[in-house]
Amino acid sequence: MKNNSLKEIAQRLNAAESVLLFPHVNLDGDALGSAAALCKALRKKGKNAWILLEDDIPANLRFMDKGYCTWDFDIIQNPDVCVCVDCGDTGRFEKRADKFGTAKETVCIDHHMTTEFFCDYNYVDAQEAATGQIIFELLKELEADWDCEMGEAIFAAITTDTGDFQYSNTQKKSHLITAELYDLGVDFNKVSVELYENVRMEKILLKNRSMDTMKIIGGGLGAIVYVTQDMLKETGASMDESEGLAQDLRSIAGVEYSAVVKEYEPEKARVSLRAKRRGDVSEIARRLGGGGHTKAAGCTIYAPIDVAVKAVEEELTVAIEELD
Amino acid sequence: MKNNSLKEIAQRLNAAESVLLFPHVNLDGDALGSAAALCKALRKKGKNAWILLEDDIPANLRFMDKGYCTWDFDIIQNPDVCVCVDCGDTGRFEKRADKFGTAKETVCIDHHMTTEFFCDYNYVDAQEAATGQIIFELLKELEADWDCEMGEAIFAAITTDTGDFQYSNTQKKSHLITAELYDLGVDFNKVSVELYENVRMEKILLKNRSMDTMKIIGGGLGAIVYVTQDMLKETGASMDESEGLAQDLRSIAGVEYSAVVKEYEPEKARVSLRAKRRGDVSEIARRLGGGGHTKAAGCTIYAPIDVAVKAVEEELTVAIEELD
Numbered sequence: 001m002k003n004n005s006l007k008e009i010a011q012r013l014n015a016a017e018s019v020l021l022f023p024h025v026n027l028d029g030d031a032l033g034s035a036a037a038l039c040k041a042l043r044k045k046g047k048n049a050w051i052l053l054e055d056d057i058p059a060n061l062r063f064m065d066k067g068y069c070t071w072d073f074d075i076i077q078n079p080d081v082c083v084c085v086d087c088g089d090t091g092r093f094e095k096r097a098d099k100f101g102t103a104k105e106t107v108c109i110d111h112h113m114t115t116e117f118f119c120d121y122n123y124v125d126a127q128e129a130a131t132g133q134i135i136f137e138l139l140k141e142l143e144a145d146w147d148c149e150m151g152e153a154i155f156a157a158i159t160t161d162t163g164d165f166q167y168s169n170t171q172k173k174s175h176l177i178t179a180e181l182y183d184l185g186v187d188f189n190k191v192s193v194e195l196y197e198n199v200r201m202e203k204i205l206l207k208n209r210s211m212d213t214m215k216i217i218g219g220g221l222g223a224i225v226y227v228t229q230d231m232l233k234e235t236g237a238s239m240d241e242s243e244g245l246a247q248d249l250r251s252i253a254g255v256e257y258s259a260v261v262k263e264y265e266p267e268k269a270r271v272s273l274r275a276k277r278r279g280d281v282s283e284i285a286r287r288l289g290g291g292g293h294t295k296a297a298g299c300t301i302y303a304p305i306d307v308a309v310k311a312v313e314e315e316l317t318v319a320i321e322e323l324d
Numbered sequence: 325m326k327n328n329s330l331k332e333i334a335q336r337l338n339a340a341e342s343v344l345l346f347p348h349v350n351l352d353g354d355a356l357g358s359a360a361a362l363c364k365a366l367r368k369k370g371k372n373a374w375i376l377l378e379d380d381i382p383a384n385l386r387f388m389d390k391g392y393c394t395w396d397f398d399i400i401q402n403p404d405v406c407v408c409v410d411c412g413d414t415g416r417f418e419k420r421a422d423k424f425g426t427a428k429e430t431v432c433i434d435h436h437m438t439t440e441f442f443c444d445y446n447y448v449d450a451q452e453a454a455t456g457q458i459i460f461e462l463l464k465e466l467e468a469d470w471d472c473e474m475g476e477a478i479f480a481a482i483t484t485d486t487g488d489f490q491y492s493n494t495q496k497k498s499h500l501i502t503a504e505l506y507d508l509g510v511d512f513n514k515v516s517v518e519l520y521e522n523v524r525m526e527k528i529l530l531k532n533r534s535m536d537t538m539k540i541i542g543g544g545l546g547a548i549v550y551v552t553q554d555m556l557k558e559t560g561a562s563m564d565e566s567e568g569l570a571q572d573l574r575s576i577a578g579v580e581y582s583a584v585v586k587e588y589e590p591e592k593a594r595v596s597l598r599a600k601r602r603g604d605v606s607e608i609a610r611r612l613g614g615g616g617h618t619k620a621a622g623c624t625i626y627a628p629i630d631v632a633v634k635a636v637e638e639e640l641t642v643a644i645e646e647l648d
Contacts, residue, residue, distance in 0.1 A: 179497075
């Protein structure tokens, strides 16, 4: 499996008249930012280009859709090129998979490690902090007519996927590209406000409600909270909106392990586990029938929420004892 | 008032044998990061260099003190040079002001707009996102023997003062300097964990407790919470730890104005006001007898907490009506 060059991919896009872009479902800043920047560049070259979606755009990303997104599968019949953006298999856009297959040529641009080279042309680099960084370079190959809006989209892609330049995937290049975007007159703070000051009230209420259940164990080395279906009803939030809680718990001074236990069904709980510096949650998740990475892992426990919380607490307690 | 060149300041430091550094009280990442990087560079040049403090180092910044900080006013008698770092008048280090005056020469390095040129040598640039950026350039003039630890300190300075590269003060230069630090082998994520995953449990509990008081007004355009002395007792937190609440409130979708009303004394409340996109809180603060910037302002209300909350609510309601 070998990458095509971005030059080759730019040539295929230049030769096309119609291009459909396929970011993954559950859109994030990198997927939509990458697709939006590429879509605008292609339109400025006179192409008939659209981003085809199958689900909603999250509220905090909508500022990037300046008429690029469509849910109309017939917007382009038999597109010259279909591009899969920030994902590496049609399972990430299941409802659109058949449409993807109608293209004369397919292209994959991604930075996920698991990505198969399943398209006619592929550029996959797991070292890249964001697909937006690859798009930035592709647009250079395309000799795109850069503007502020494209800069905003690339910045949104990079800043969200690097955790605002704090995650360990952040590269020197992430900063160098962002520095270049300054020359386009991007209002970076405006993008940040769109991305981060757009939190649903229901999510805030759910966070508050679940933080009330916080239990500290192992002399402060572990922290557990839980989320129940009742809390979702009370606050109007969805279970997705409990995302970020495990990270918040881990940010407490002294805490090395954090866990969020989420009641999905009366006898089914999903658990998110995080480790800070010293611990390994993949091992804890494995013991509970799950798996994951050293610092972030998870599992499903088929038991009532209180039983699940107890099971997690016991495993965390053992792991904490092993820390010393 | 004109800046000396960094070259001149580097010459004065090179000529010195002993140097005392004075970051401001209530140390932040920029003040300590800037001082730590400069202190290490000076020591590597064989200088007797120390950072003199009058208050504690916050837990999340302690990783930067690798034996540079002292509370011993006699550590250097009659220092050759005293450097005021990230502040512009001796009022920011009142208890150390007399000691500062014992230097043969004084230097001020700062990026605050209000800074007077009160030292023998001054370099003040309010355009700089962080004092750490000026120190970075000063160390180049000093031909410092750069290492990873100095890189960590400069990164901590820049990332904290730019809100992780999201605030509007962030510059192209902030990214270019950070990119250069990659060549030193800095573990940026390690620095982030130190800075941000070190939140006191008491602060989390206080936040949760005060968020329970959240009141939404003006059809979702305004959000108010309050903090009482009783909450501080309950949670063990200090009033300082309510910092960040106004920002959290502002991040709620739809909210344009946020306010946190803090009970300092039975008849004295301090108010933090924030605006998101459209509003101007300086005007609201003015009406309540305070002042500040367009997006962040404050005031003091000499009344019981419930009366103060009511007064703020009324002013916010008027301001919200004026938005439309």
